[in-house]
């Protein structure tokens with residue numbers, strides 16, 4: 001289980017790089033315009049990526065939608081948690097790997113882009 005999550009993470013990093021702003025819009029001729037604009041950010045928070053991360057890391061126990069119990073009967077669904085725990089409050093826990101929240105949980109390590117994307121998803125709940 002844990003090893004599966006670990007193996008998924010590099011893929012997610014790749015996906016976030018590959019699906020960054022460059023992949024979004026590049027009609028022919030736009031490259032010149034892009035080149036003149038200095039790249040301020042290599043990536044932007046992506047709620048879709050964030051949802052995928054939540055599915056991979058939290059979905060084993062927490063339901064991603066609704067109010068009902070998740071796969072782990074004691075784990076409240078994420079929308080309920082999101083009302084109780086703000087993204088700001090969640091961030092330091094994510095950075096710690098949420099180990100302090102519940103020792104049951106595997107160690108979680110996310111790249112900054114992944115954390116921002118996850119928090120964008122969390123805020124959208």
Ligand code: HEC
Pocket residue numbers: 054057058059060061062072074075076081085098101102104105106108
């Ligand atoms: C192995 C199962 C498991 C996984 C995976 C898991 N959780 Fe949990 N989580 C629980 C259980 C069980 C509870 C409720 C009991 C508790 O609070 O310790 C919980 C509670 C929580 C709480 C509420 C704690 C509080 O302070 O009230 C938050 C926030 C949370 N989880 C976030 C997450 C996030 C975000 C992820 C994914 C990154 C995640 N959890 C992944 C099992 C899990």
